[in-house]
Amino acid sequence: MSLPRFVVPWTESPAENALVPLGPEQARHLGVLRLGPGAALELLLPSGPWRADLAExxxxxATARLVAPLGEDREPPIPLHACLPLTAQLSLWDDWLPGVVELGATLIQPVLYARSEPDIRRIEARMERWERIVVGACEQSHRTRIPELRSPVPFRALLEWPIPQRWVAYELATGQANPALKPEPLAFTHGPEGGITEGEFEALAAAGWQPVTLGRSILRAATCPSALLGAVQYALGSLPSP
Amino acid sequence: MSLPRFVVPWTESPAENALVPLGPEQARHLGVLRLGPGAALELLLPSGPWRADLAExxxxxATARLVAPLGEDREPPIPLHACLPLTAQLSLWDDWLPGVVELGATLIQPVLYARSEPDIRRIEARMERWERIVVGACEQSHRTRIPELRSPVPFRALLEWPIPQRWVAYELATGQANPALKPEPLAFTHGPEGGITEGEFEALAAAGWQPVTLGRSILRAATCPSALLGAVQYALGSLPSP
Structure with a gap:
């Protein structure tokens, strides 16, 4: 049975016995769990996870008292940038974000593709909701760092993405083999519901993005992030230990 | 723009100009699409996909007339057995089945794990619903064969699974590397919401199932099938062409 874990954006330098105030929603959650002073918790601070107990x-x-750093690192060995398409159906993001967090994305970048067609007016409110989903998924999956969710960028930002290893999921008719994963930072992207346009794919390829195929069927956008991150994590787990 | 595609369980041997009756729900769907005689369609027959047009x-x-086989093969180069856990929350299956079909599973086997805790009385009704989801996902993703959805089996059936290459997703603390994919039939499994028990894992390992890790975080059951199939499809796409 794992301890309740709370993400706390506490920016001071953590030390044993330091008192850390929890948020009002976390205090309510502790009430629901019927936890009172002395109860054991885990806090995910910006600098990493700590064992704590409930002080008041x-x-x-509610206030927690830090006990000891957990000394746990569940982060991937490389930065993993998930450059995910904004979609007409913005609820797709609600559905795929927990998996994206569990599977280790370190940065989540919404990208406006030609066929994204999102309702721009609704994105600001959605971003707040997505932040909460990311934090909740970190608590559940025991991530030890919170992935950064960035504000949306236009497609052309991908053409100057500052990471050498870049993958784009794309249906290719050729028998070209998938790129091998190098133990270096990785960015990946895929298209929205209507797909990447040919022009966008050519621009990405010219900018050094390597096509990756995940089989011969047509994938819905909803399926892509978990499938791509599953591929990346499998490949990371296949590298010889350093 | 792709043509409307319908799965038709028509068991006769298909030939040019053969007349194939469509189901009442498909006839209604054609009405919604405002398609009348002469309209072009694609039919996925048990023997493969055909171009057709609407005869009546x-x-x-509604009746369609076969025009020509599509000569399209979107199937994976190996049989892929998805041995997925029955879950307390049976709606997880509704959510993950489309991705499992898109990502090429050729057989879908529900497995009763110790921590599955499904509502057995509701499974029969759910199986019908899952059949419909599988067929719908085949139509959308242009699979060229319909994966077989089997009736649930107890966990012990996995211990004699008649396929040599078998993967089980499991969190291992060790630095053991993931198994490389061989171009041979593959079965994979993962645990329900509460996880695989230690005893189950030991029994699977003793029976030759190889552990696969997809990173260091805790994955929800919901995330596992797409992530595992993404890993498999990436590895298949990385094999040298035959």
Whole structure:
């Protein structure tokens, strides 16, 4: 049975016995769990995860006392940039973000493709919701760093993406083999519901993005992020140990 | 723009100009699409996909005429057995089946793990629903064979699974590398929401199932099938062409 884990954006330098205030929603959650002073917790601070215990609880507030760093590292050995398409159906993001966090993305970048067709007015409100989903998924999956969710960028930002190893999921009719994973930072992207346009694919290829195929069927956008990250994690787990 | 595609369980030997009756739901769907006699279609027959045109439509019925085999093969080069856990939350299956079909599973086997805790009385009704989801996903993803969805089996059936290459997703603390994919039939499995028990894992390992890790975080059951199949398809696409 794992301990309740809370993400706390506490920016001070953590030390044993330091008192860390929890948020009002976390205090409510502790009430639901019927946890009172002395109860054991885990806190995910910006600098990493700590064992803590509950020092004080009150109406809508709670304070934890740091016990010891957990010394746990569940992060991937390389930065993993998930450059995911904005989609007409913005709820796709709600569905795929937990898997994207569990499978180790370190940066999540929404990208406006030609066929993205999102409702731009609704994106700001969605970003707040997506932040909460990312934090919740970190708590559940025991990530030890919170992936950064960036504001949307236009497609052309991908053409100057500052990472050498870049993959784009694309249906290719050729018998070209998938690129081997190098133990270096990796960015990956895929198209929205209507797909990447030919022009976009050519621009990505010219900018050094390597096509990756995940079989011969037509994948829905919804399926791509977990499938791509599964491929990356399998390949990372196949590298010889350093 | 791809043509409407319908799965038709027509068991006769297909030939040019043969007339194939469509189902009442398909006839209704054609009405919604406002397609009448002469309209071009694609039919996925048990023997493979055919180009067809609509010969006759009427109230709740429609007949297509076969034109030519599509000569398209989108199947994976190896049989892929997805041995997926029954889950307490049976709706997980509704969510993950489309991705499992898109990513090329050729056989889908529900497995009753110790921690599966499904509502057995509801499974029969769910199986019908899952059949429909599988067929719908084949139509959307242009699979050229319909994966077989089998009736649930107890966990112990995995211990005699008649396929030499078998992977089980499991969190291992060791630095053991993932198995390389061989171009041979593959079965894979993973645990339900509460995970595989230690005893189950030991039994699978003793029976020759190889552990595969997809990173260091804790994956929800919901994320596993697409991530594992993404790994498999990436590895298949990385094999040298025959």
């Amino acid at each position: 609880t009150g109406k809508g507030r | 439509t009427g109230k709740g019925r």
